Amino acid sequence: MVFSSAIFIFGFLPLLLICYFLTPKNKRNYTLLIFSLIFYGFGEPVFLFVMIAIVMIDYLSGILIDKYEKQKKAVLILSLILNLGLLFYYKYTGFFLDTVNTLFNLRLPVPEIVLPIGISFFTFQALSYVIDVYKKEVKVQKNPLYILLYVSMFPQLIAGPIVRYQTVEDEITKREYSWENIAYGIERFVIGFAKKLIISNHMGRLADIIFQGTGLTTDVAWIGAISFTLQIYFDFSGYSDMAIGLGRILGFHFNENFNYPYISKSITEFWRRWHISLSTWFRDYVYIPLGGNRKGALRHIFNMFVVWFLTGFWHGASFNFILWGLYYFVFLLLEKYVFNKIFKNIPSVLKHIYALIIIIFGWVLFNCTNLEQCVYYIKTMIVPNITKQSIELSKIYIDEYGIYFIFGILFSTPIYKIVRKKIFDIAKDKVLVEGLFYAGILALFYVTIAFLTQATYNPFIYFRF
Amino acid sequence: MRKKLQIIFSSIFLLFISVIGVLTLFNNEYRSYTEGRELMTFPKFSVDRILDKEYLDDLTAAFSDQLEFRGKFIKTYYLFNMQRYVGNVVKGKDNQLFAAPFVIKYEYRYLQRLERSARRINRVAARVTKNKKRKFIFLSIPRKDQVMTEYLPSTYIRSDDKYKKYMKFLKDRLSDDVILIDAMEVFEKHKGEADFYYKTDHHVNMRGAQLLYEEIMKIVKKDYPNVKVTDLDKDYEIGKVIINGSYNRQIGGSVNAGEEELLLKYKDNTLKYRRYDEDKRSNIPIFGEGNMYKVYMGGDMAKTLVKTNNKNAPNILFSGSSYTNILEAYSVASFKNVASVDYKENHTEIGLRKYAREFDADYVVYVPGQSHNSFSIKNMRKHLGLKRRKKIVKVDAKNDGKR
Structure with missing residues (x-):
């Protein structure tokens, strides 16, 4: 089930909220758990068992690590092998066998394995619990249903943010409910919903037309790359907004996953603002344990290489994702060791343009289905090739989607946040302003539902990871 | 007062999604005249199909097609959609409609x-x-x-x-x-x-x-x-x-x-x-x-x-x-x-x-x-009633046509 579907908005969500708030406070976890399992089972019921299996592995690992201090490293390693083994089996077997066949000219059969939706997200969540128990950063959870609830909690289950156990540890057993939280949650959910349906879907439609088309020209290629850049941000951050909003309605406080990444002035800054839950996961569970930057430059470079290779690989079993990860490794390295001094004397605007160009090219790598397409697309963007016909075509694309480009660019900046704050600061009658503001949110919700009824294009990009 | 506003806002939201959800369950339209297409009707429920992906997919599609006030939402969509060529159609002067340009x-x-x-x-x-x-x-x-x-x-x-x-x-x-x-x-x-x-x-x-x-x-x-x-x-x-x-x-x-x-x-x-x-x-x-x-x-x-x-x-x-x-x-x-x-x-x-x-x-x-x-x-x-050319498969006489 996806958030941006009628059955979720008008079926699942009201039923859940009614049942949830009618349940006594101390039993609400069970209501939430049941609904979360229904939510996950709706996509592919069989994979419920895969998720439950992963949760059981990690629950038992937590118990054993806590109980057997001396053997805890062995338990952790076993848990890592099992978790990552399952992830590897479902996500990377085909890719691995294909690569082996190509490299060694073999004909090993490649099984068609269906990927359980959201496996990359919930495996990482579950792993963070075991590792944190091992590091004694969280207390072991004795109730297996709570661990199951933590992993399967539907708002963040399928496409993140990757919520760490320590973030919700206290709230699983004791959380506070308030109308303020509920109202904030609804507002956040509606904004995410609108980001997805109004901006991302339109940009996605255009990006698909251009990326799947033949006979690319430079101008059209740039339009396609920019539309995908906007699509992926509004798609993923929209989903995160909805997840954070739903969490807040239910009494949970999830960490932010995005912080206006496209206003960054460097790639380093971009990765502090983009998919924060994933980059902090890799930082805390891979980069720092490998030694971070504390063991000399060479080791630091190696550590960065590992992290960015894994970041790319986490996104998908394909060479273009690995290339995409390593592409960022190169630029992060350059920023750390080469650009560092040069950047000090460069005006902010230029730094911003530099970052955006690198990001846009990065998304081209990300969105291309194979290496050949990547090379062709990037070459078309770089080597000027504009014809009279392509100018006509570009004009049509801009004419047709222009307003969504404007929205996309505008709302990639904190303009909404700033204007909202400004209005509240200067308003004499704050209650009136808040009332008008809520009316606006409800109107936006109505309009977005209207877009939903016509949305034939509605995929969440990050669902495939 | 702020709390009251939050209660009103949250209640309207919840009421809106609940009422539409309930009303949708009672719909069973076969055709949308606004959209000119057949609609998906709710699949028959049976306990043994509850874990059947096909049944769940049908249910999801039917819920979307049977959505209460769907016609009104669609009208709102066309009112608010700022895309120039909606469904490949663009509005000209005097309500004349045209297809997207010929390029x-x-x-x-x-x-x-x-x-x-x-x-x-x-x-x-x-x-x-x-x-x-x-x-x-x-x-x-x-x-x-x-x-x-x-x-x-x-x-x-x-x-x-x-x-x-x-x-x-x-x-x-x-x-x-x-x-x-x-x-x-x-x-x-x-x-x-x-x-x-x-x-x-x-x-x-x-x-x-x-x-x-x-x-x-x-x-x-x-x-x-x-x-x-x-x-x-x-x-x-x-x-x-x-x-x-x-x-x-x-x-x-x-x-x-x-x-x-x-x-x-x-x-x-x-x-x-x-x-x-x-x-x-x-x-x-x-x-x-x-x-x-x-x-x-x-x-x-x-x-x-x-x-x-x-x-x-x-x-x-x-x-x-x-x-x-x-x-x-x-x-x-x-x-x-x-x-x-x-x-x-x-x-x-x-x-x-x-x-x-x-x-x-x-x-x-x-x-x-x-x-x-x-x-x-x-x-x-x-x-023009021209026949499609059929692919000519050369037959290897030695192998009696087998490949």
Whole structure:
């Protein structure tokens, strides 16, 4: 089930909220758990068992690590092998066998394995619990249903943010409910919903037309790359907004996953603002344990290489994702060791343009289905090739989607946040302003539902990871 | 006070989604008239299907299709959607609707295709006119936006010049067997007299079709000077009915163009006819009775023949899609037999020459469908009744054909 579907908005969500708030406070976890399992089972019921299996592995690992201090490293390693083994089996077997066949000219059969939706997200969540128990950063959870609830909690289950156990540890057993939280949650959910349906879907439609088309020209290629850049941000951050909003309605406080990444002035800054839950996961569970930057430059470079290779690989079993990860490794390295001094004397605007160009090219790598397409697309963007016909075509694309480009660019900046704050600061009658503001949110919700009824294009990009 | 506002806001939200959710469960519509499509109905519930992915997918689709107030939401969508070409349709001046502009990526490829098209038309015309005084008329109808340019939105990329350029290219390559009627020239000659296309549809309207019919009849009159040529205003009783064209249906009927279709009834009661659809006697009327555009000659039929009592008149065969419907209706008063073959519906491999012989046609009028690409080879192959080339598989004699 996806958030941006009628059955979720008008079926699942009201039923859940009614049942949830009618349940006594101390039993609400069970209501939430049941609904979360229904939510996950709706996509592919069989994979419920895969998720439950992963949760059981990690629950038992937590118990054993806590109980057997001396053997805890062995338990952790076993848990890592099992978790990552399952992830590897479902996500990377085909890719691995294909690569082996190509490299060694073999004909090993490649099984068609269906990927359980959201496996990359919930495996990482579950792993963070075991590792944190091992590091004694969280207390072991004795109730297996709570661990199951933590992993399967539907708002963040399928496409993140990757919520760490320590973030919700206290709230699983004791959380506070308030109308303020509920109202904030609804507002956040509606904004995410609108980001997805109004901006991302339109940009996605255009990006698909251009990326799947033949006979690319430079101008059209740039339009396609920019539309995908906007699509992926509004798609993923929209989903995160909805997840954070739903969490807040239910009494949970999830960490932010995005912080206006496209206003960054460097790639380093971009990765502090983009998919924060994933980059902090890799930082805390891979980069720092490998030694971070504390063991000399060479080791630091190696550590960065590992992290960015894994970041790319986490996104998908394909060479273009690995290339995409390593592409960022190169630029992060350059920023750390080469650009560092040069950047000090460069005006902010230029730094911003530099970052955006690198990001846009990065998304081209990300969105291309194979290496050949990547090379062709990037070459078309770089080597000027504009014809009279392509100018006509570009004009049509801009004419047709222009307003969504404007929205996309505008709302990639904190303009909404700033204007909202400004209005509240200067308003004499704050209650009136808040009332008008809520009316606006409800109107936006109505309009977005209207877009939903016509949305034939509605995929969440990050669902495939 | 702030808390009260938060309670009101949250309650409205919850009430809104709950009420619509509950009402949706009671819906069971089969068809959406706003969208012009079949709707998914709720699948029957059974306990053993609860873990069946197909059942859950059907349920999800049905919930979306049966959503309460769906029609209202769709109207809101078209009100708020700022996309210029909604569903490939763009609104021009005076509520005129147009398709997205005609853009060619590679002109040389297009010209190559036109060259091939010309060869195909020549080939079929040669076949059709061989050994008989039969005439082959090629009627080319431009896109609405190429004719009604005065109604186009300001940013629209016009292609009327392109049409003329490509028509000239095609014309230069047509053989003497082909008599060309270029509707663009006809409409330009009569510019300002009336609109020749529907406001909300891509077809030519009754007025436009009357002019094209007259052009055909000019050719016929040279051979049959006494042939009757009807006039829309004099020879027909005209009623009116509101129509909702294909462009408007694509955008959920959001343009209230108030467009009226002329409802024709032939005044001359001495005209008698018998109609055959796919070789079977048919009672579908040709005139009157809510005969909106598509209903003329029964809409898009694979093969239709109308035998009239116009004894000394010639026979005519139309090959095309919906564009020929109204021309066929007009022709009934002028010809002895009026036949039509629509290769969009007709999946036989019988070529136009055979049909021309079967109907003993004196005139064969070929009208390619007006699509995004008016001269697409796929269209031509269909409408000209050309067989698809089969792949020749070379058989290895030694291996007895086994690979």
